[in-house]
Amino acid sequence: xAIIYSFTxxxxxxxxxxxxxxxxxxRFFMADQDKISGSSNSKAGKSKKGTEMSFLQHLEELRWxxxxxSAAVVVCGVFVFLNKQFVFDNIILAPKxxxxxxxxxxxxxxxxxxxxxxxxxxxxxxxxxxxxxxxFTMHLNLAIIGGxxxxxxxxLWEFWRFVRPALYENERKHVTSAVVYSSLLFLMGISFGxxxxxPLTTHxxxxxxxxxxxxxxxxxxxxxxxxxxxxxxxxxxxxLPIVMFFLSKIGLASSSFYKRYRKHAFIVLLCLAAIIxxxxxxxxxxxxxxxxxxxxxxxxLAKIVEKKRKDTDLLEA
Numbered sequence: 001x002a003i004i005y006s007f008t009x010x011x012x013x014x015x016x017x018x019x020x021x022x023x024x025x026x027r028f029f030m031a032d033q034d035k036i037s038g039s040s041n042s043k044a045g046k047s048k049k050g051t052e053m054s055f056l057q058h059l060e061e062l063r064w065x066x067x068x069x070s071a072a073v074v075v076c077g078v079f080v081f082l083n084k085q086f087v088f089d090n091i092i093l094a095p096k097x098x099x100x101x102x103x104x105x106x107x108x109x110x111x112x113x114x115x116x117x118x119x120x121x122x123x124x125x126x127x128x129x130x131x132x133x134x135x136f137t138m139h140l141n142l143a144i145i146g147g148x149x150x151x152x153x154x155x156l157w158e159f160w161r162f163v164r165p166a167l168y169e170n171e172r173k174h175v176t177s178a179v180v181y182s183s184l185l186f187l188m189g190i191s192f193g194x195x196x197x198x199p200l201t202t203h204x205x206x207x208x209x210x211x212x213x214x215x216x217x218x219x220x221x222x223x224x225x226x227x228x229x230x231x232x233x234x235x236x237x238x239x240l241p242i243v244m245f246f247l248s249k250i251g252l253a254s255s256s257f258y259k260r261y262r263k264h265a266f267i268v269l270l271c272l273a274a275i276i277x278x279x280x281x282x283x284x285x286x287x288x289x290x291x292x293x294x295x296x297x298x299x300x301l302a303k304i305v306e307k308k309r310k311d312t313d314l315l316e317a
Contacts, residue, residue: 062162069151069158077147084139087146092227095198096206097124102199120203129220138224145228149190149235153183182242189238193231197277197287201230204278233276237291244298248305255302258295265295 080087094100098107103121110118129135148155160175205226206216247253258265266288273287 065158065162069155072151072154073147076150077143080146081143096121096202098122100199102195120199125206125216125218127220127223128217134221138220142224152186156182185238186235189235190231193234197230198227200283201278230276240294241298241301245301248302255299255306258299258302266292
């Protein structure tokens with residue numbers, strides 16, 4: 001990881017022209033924000049001593065934030081690695097078993113409405129490993145993914161610590177709230193993907209057959225790849241309101257813009273739901289509902305930003 005950071009730093013230093021133009025664009029943007037919010041607030045891009053930081057100093061600051069975030073991922077990854085039995089048996093492999101909460105709920109629904117088709121994962125399938133080092137590799141990959149998931153609040157905190165000097169005094173007090181809400185949305189997305197999308201996916205693909213003569217012998221690597229992709233993808237998608245909020249905050253979008261393109265956004269959300277769910281209409285619609293609610297939440301946050309901006313302009317006038 002340190003080699004990657006060093007290589008990236010060297011490439012940025014080598015391309016001096018790009019680096020200079022990028023920093024000038026950054027300073028121009030911050031100066032423009034200063035005009036909007038009033039020049040009474042503290043300037044961005046300054047060190048603790050109040051002196052203007054150079055571009056290389058910004059890179060050095062970023063490097064240490066990345067180092068600390070990577071260290072957190074490593075520590076959490078080691079914790080996941082050492083708890084192999086619990087992580088695999090009770091978390092990763094659980095959604096394919098009949099006693100998983102979601103599978104039991106759909107089984108209850110099948111009995112309640114006398115519709116056997118509603119029951120999912122009634123027959124757990126067996127996973128196989130076809131590579132000599134496959135199980136160890138999957139164990140290692142899962143430890144990294146688990147480390148990222150567990151460390152995500154700290155990773156977001158490091159990100160906001162890096163952005164914090166570019167904020168004004170009245171905005172810095174919201175950094176903690178931003179970390180908390182971003183982490184909560186990410187964890188909600190992970191829970192949504194794990195408890196809903198993963199069981200539906202394992203049921204559909206685990207029980208799908210083109211012929212009775214073809215048996216499903218699912219590879220461990222394929223199963224873990226599908227589960228991790230769905231879970232992480234859901235966590236990232238649930239950050240949609242945060243993205244919409246900051247696009248409104250920096251003036252690149254507005255609530256009226258979001259409303260005008262609401263139909264287009266819903267089509268995109270449908271396509272996104274079709275990507276992260278099994279290819280059946282029921283699963284796609286189940287996932288699209290929460291995504292549409294997240295989009296509406298983003299519109300509400302954009303309205304709040306615009307209202308605060310308007311109140312600030314009235315006070316300054």
